[in-house]
Amino acid sequence: xxxxxxxxxxxxxxxxxxxxxxxxxxxxxxxxxxxxxxxxxxxxxxxxxxxxxxxxxxxxxxxxxxxxxxxxxxxxxxxxxxxxxxxxxxxxxxxxxxxxxxxxxxxxxxxxxxxxxxxxxxxxxxxxxxxxxxxxxxxxxxxxxxxxxxxxxxxxxxxxxxxxxxxxxxxxxxxxxxxxxxxxxxxxxxxxxxxxxxxxxxxxxxxxxxxxxxxxxxxx
Numbered sequence: 303x304x305x306x307x308x309x310x311x312x313x314x315x316x317x318x319x320x321x322x323x324x325x326x327x328x329x330x331x332x333x334x335x336x337x338x339x340x341x342x343x344x345x346x347x348x349x350x351x352x353x354x355x356x357x358x359x360x361x362x363x364x365x366x367x368x369x370x371x372x373x374x375x376x377x378x379x380x381x382x383x384x385x386x387x388x389x390x391x392x393x394x395x396x397x398x399x400x401x402x403x404x405x406x407x408x409x410x411x412x413x414x415x416x417x418x419x420x421x422x423x424x425x426x427x428x429x430x431x432x433x434x435x436x437x438x439x440x441x442x443x444x445x446x447x448x449x450x451x452x453x454x455x456x457x458x459x460x461x462x463x464x465x466x467x468x469x470x471x472x473x474x475x476x477x478x479x480x481x482x483x484x485x486x487x488x489x490x491x492x493x494x495x496x497x498x499x500x501x502x503x504x505x506x507x508x509x510x511x512x513x514x515x516x517x518x519x520x521x522x
Contacts, residue, residue: 304497304500304501307490307497308490308497311490312490313481313484313485313489313490313491314490314491314497315477315480315481315484315491315492315495316495316499316500317477318375318379318477318495318500318503319450319473319474319476319477320376320379320380320448320449320450320451321379321383321477321494321495322476322477322479322480322494322495323450323451323467323469323473323476324467324476325444325451325452325453325454325465325467326383326451328454328465328467329384329435329442329444329454330383330384332442332454332456333384333435333437333442336439337437337439337440337442337456337458338435338436338437338438338439338440338441338442338456338458339437339438339439339440340415340437340438341384341385341417341435341436341437342416342417342418342436342437342438343417343418343419343420343434343435343436344380344381344384344385344417344418344419344420344421344433344434344435344436345419345420345421345433345434345436346376346377346380346381346419346421346422346432346433346434346448347377347421347422347423347429347430347431347432347433348373348374348376348377348422348423348429348431348448348449349369349373349406349422349423349424349425349426349427349428349429349431350373350424350425350428350429350431351425351426351427351428352425352426354399354401354426356400356401359372360372360403360425361399361401361403361425362401362403363401363402363403363518363519364518364519364520366518367401367403368403368404368405368425368516369403369404369405369406369407369423369424369425370396370404370407370423370507370510370511370516371507372423372425373423373424373425374404374407374421374423374507374510375503375507376423376448376449377421377422377423377433378409378411378421378503378506378507378510379503380421380433380448380449381411381419381421382499382502382503382506383499384435385413385417385419387413387414388413388502388505388506389411389412389413389419389506390412390413390414391411391412392409392410392411392412392506392509392510392513393409393410393412393513394407394408394409394410394510394513394514395407395408395409395513396408396514396516398514398516399426403516404511404514404516405424405425405426406422406423406424406425406426406427407422407423407424407510407514408420408421408422409421409422409510411506430446431446431447431448431449432444432445432446432448433448439458440456440457440458440459441457441458442454442455442456442457443455443457450469450473451467452466452467452468452469453465453466453467454467480492480494480495
């Protein structure tokens with residue numbers, strides 16, 4: 303799709319809605335301006351308990367089932383957004399359920415400069431759905447439902463400062479506004495979610511599931 307968009311000079315953007323929330327823009331700003339020092343560790347979890355149905359999109363490998371594709375992508379994308387580069391090493395483990403998809407998994411991503419991301423996802427257990435960015439001078443917490451945030455909390459010097467950002471509608475408006483702004487400006491891709499970032503996230507996810515020998519029927 304990216305190659306075709308480039309060939310035809312058409313706008314294309316992945317709808318990774320989390321990245322377009324004002325709260326995430328503020329998080330990127332705080333990281334960039336050194337408010338927490340050098341980022342050394344990123345943590346994110348996205349697990350929820352789903353009723354098992356081997357024919358559902360969550361548990362049917364023919365439908366791309368499993369936690370990684372459904373919700374794990376949000377954790378990988380969050381780490382990519384914060385650290386802004388590809389990992390140099392990935393170590394992961396997963397439980398493959400009876401239907402042949404990943405039901406719970408955890409992965410560690412190591413980056414140049416020594417930064418590490420610790421991520422997990424699942425469809426059979428529930429977790430707080432929080433994300434953290436730890437730096438040498440403080441940390442940033444994205445509370446419950448980090449993937450559609452309405453606030454972030456900056457913690458440093460023993461003090462906390464909250465930045466609230468009320469949601470607009472169902473939360474999808476922000477990515478729609480970005481797409482509209484890009485097209486009006488004649489851009490082919492978004493600065494927030496460029497093609498290179500989409501490809502980087504996909505490379506990481508492919509590396510993760512390759513460690514589990516997880517292949518979908520359409521790939522055979």
